[in-house]
Amino acid sequence: MTALGAVRARISNACESVGRDAAEVTLVAVTKTCPAADVATLARLGVGDIGESKDQEVRRKLDELGEQARTIRWHLVGRLQTNKAKSVVTYASAVHSVDRLKLARSLADAAQEHRETPLDVFVQISLDDDPDRGGVAVGELAALADAVAQRPSLRLRGVMAVPPMGADVDAAFARLAELSQQVRAAHPGADAVSAGMSDDLEAAVRHGSTHVRVGTALLGRRSPDVG
Template sequence: MTRAEDLAHRLTSVRAAIRSAARDSGRDPEEIRLLPVTKFHPASDVGILRDLGVDAVGENRVQDAVEKATRFPDVAVHLIGQIQTNKANAACRVAAAVHSLDSVRLARALERGTALAIDRGQRRDAPLPVLVQFSFDGDPARGGVPESGLPELLDALSGCPNLVLSGVMCVPPLGREPAEVFAAAADLRDRFAAEAKRPMELSAGMSGDLAEAVAAGSTIVRVGTAILGPRG
């Protein structure tokens, strides 16, 4: 089996799993976007996925996002991993969205980077969509902001005209029930949407907990291993 055939088979299976999970929870499958996560896989896989109808992928590292966005400018690259502030400028040049906003410091770095990219015409002519990474357990080692830190972060975002709050992202901590974590994140997303008076995304669910995320209301599922296979 060629790599293209393998990816096509895996992609079809995951799309079918999303449709099934949506039906089981009474949702419209069209409300849920699949974001294949290509971290630690070669840029050539992005090209194969593009030919299979994928128009957006997720990346953890800024340097890999830059490479893949440069090689395949017709595929949107979402940054889903932690971003060091010294790499914010590069991130803002290539990211279609950032799912891992978790600090005031990063918000300010992304604001500066986005303003610079727009001013210089560096692949950006509009504000950068950002999702707040919600930390369910408050463990700083895993990234994310606990609920107690949200007021300060949201206040900082209100002063960042080049960033647009687009929703919530979460990763369940080990040992916690994914459904519980996703429900808390969905509640937070709904609160953001009510306050902003516009729809918000919930970026939740990976290969092992996709069904629970869809049931909780996820609108973006980030699937790596089930599509790309074991990490290289």
């Protein structure tokens, strides 16, 4: 898959430009609305981290992939309803879109009951305080991070954000880096930053992203969301 090589080269070059080790950056291949066969192909090529937006779509792919699904680290990267928490904790390695206390509590309760290891959690931040696009308001970030960190069934992994529409991506990711440092001051282990997609991963890496969520650059333009 030449697209995978190209994405890996972009990550490597972006890291080199700021003196980072490319091994610090995890490629999360976003396969929402793509067939399970694409997930299988990526896994065979060494991509162990797969991002999805909807629980019901992951469930279908788990069934189709069978035992191979167990070799994959599944990341939920889309907005998540609280009523999906019990399902998500049974297979997900990480949830990148925790943006409210109710969701954090639901995941924590479900993880305590249905998991043997803590669930990795990224707190999603709204950089423009637009609730319609997901993310906790900046002023409420510390309280949400504290709430996640206080639950033993969750591991506060770090922060996530998507740049506001039309924003300068370098400025947006610089702001996210500042907020990440604030969270780390209170929770030193929360050192991960989930930022950067197909069009802006270089800027995200320059500003410290540790997890880039790439779909289109790997698999092309997708059809509208299904399921």
